[in-house]
Amino acid sequence: KAGVTQTPRYLIKTRGQQVTLSCSPISGHRSVSWYQQTPGQGLQFLFEYFSETQRNKGNFPGRFSGRQFSNSRSEMNVSTLELGDSALYLCASRPPGVETQYFGPGTRLLVL
Amino acid sequence: TQLLEQSPQFLSIQEGENLTVYCNSSSVFSSLQWYRQEPGEGPVLLVTVVTGGEVKKLKRLTFQFGDARKDSSLHITAAQPGDTGLYLCAGLNAGNMLTFGGGTRLMVKP
Numbered sequence: 001k002a003g004v005t006q007t008p009r010y011l012i013k014t015r016g017q018q019v020t021l022s023c024s025p026i027s028g029h030r031s032v033s034w035y036q037q038t039p040g041q042g043l044q045f046l047f048e049y050f051s052e053t054q055r056n057k058g059n060f061p062g063r064f065s066g067r068q069f070s071n072s073r074s075e076m077n078v079s080t081l082e083l084g085d086s087a088l089y090l091c092a093s094r095p096p097g098v099e100t101q102y103f104g105p106g107t108r109l110l111v112l
Numbered sequence: 113t114q115l116l117e118q119s120p121q122f123l124s125i126q127e128g129e130n131l132t133v134y135c136n137s138s139s140v141f142s143s144l145q146w147y148r149q150e151p152g153e154g155p156v157l158l159v160t161v162v163t164g165g166e167v168k169k170l171k172r173l174t175f176q177f178g179d180a181r182k183d184s185s186l187h188i189t190a191a192q193p194g195d196t197g198l199y200l201c202a203g204l205n206a207g208n209m210l211t212f213g214g215g216t217r218l219m220v221k222p
Contacts, residue, residue, distance in 0.1 A: 004154070033210075043155075043200065043212035056209050090154050099143060099204055103154030 002026065004104035006091050012110045018079040021107045025072050025093030031055075032074040033101065034066060037088040046089075049074055078109075086111045115139070116203055118213035125191055126221055133186045133199055133216045141203030144177055144184045145210070149198040191220045 005024045013019050025032050033056075034046040045058040049068035066076040072093075078085055088108050092101035116137045125131055135144070143162045147155035159168050161177035161184060168175045172195075174187040184201055201213040 035212075042214040043202075045209055045211070048209070056207060058209075092154070099145070099160060099208075100157050101145075101210065103147075103156070105153050 004091055004093050004102055006089075006104040006107050008107060009105065010108050010110075012112060013081050014112050015081055015083060017081050018077065019081060019109060020075055020077045021089055021091075021109075023074045023076075023091030023093075023104060025074070025091075026095075026102055029093035029095050029102070030072050031094045031096075032068055032072065033092045033094075034074070034076050035090040035092065036060070037090055037106070038086075043090070046076065081111045083111050085109065116201055116211055116213035118199075118201055118216050120216060121214065122217050122219075124219045124221065127192055128190050129220075131188050131191055131218070133188075133201075133218075134183070135185065135201035135213050136183045137203060138182065139203070139205070140181050141205060141211075142181075143204045144181070145202045145204065146175055146184070146186055147200040147202065149200060149215075155198075155200055188218075191218075193220045193222050196220050 007022045031050045033048040035043050037043045047066050048056040052068045063079045068074045088106040090103050090106045092103045094101045119134045143160055145160045146158045148158055149155040159175045164179045164181045166177045172189045176185045196219050199216045202210045
């Protein structure tokens, strides 16, 4: 089975712009979670989607949003980018009834 | 907010040495997971511990879950350069959300 894929792998944006990141989970996995990883804050949970519904949400401002499609692929959007949004954004999927999360390689976002 | 504190944050050792990484919290978790992350990649699950007092071994790695399910440790015996990476513990709460520790960056020098 192919692993979790994320596109793009690298992205450079300027302050005030918006960005959309994409995640394709492992086939058969219906749960997709997003995390932000920074050197200062570590890995922080953004949100989780299951069957196109947001099931859990972390403590991030409303500028961070996401959605999931019927094929379980997910996108996250960050509007009005700030310098502090520079981070590695990780997507993880997991199969039904299993706690193990399978992470993608991440999208590294740099905001200038 | 449930917090997981990992120590040490950084560890640089020589090949062949032993080491222990700690993951502590004041909260109880239904299970605790350990991940290893290499540069340019996402974290990869090493083990999940579920029962208080549980000990799991994965070759040279030994994982222990505290009796009260609030803390865990990872012990590596005879570390090798291939063990270099970022080790992350993550606790799963009743709401099925993972909370990650800050990570321990391990470097094993040949």
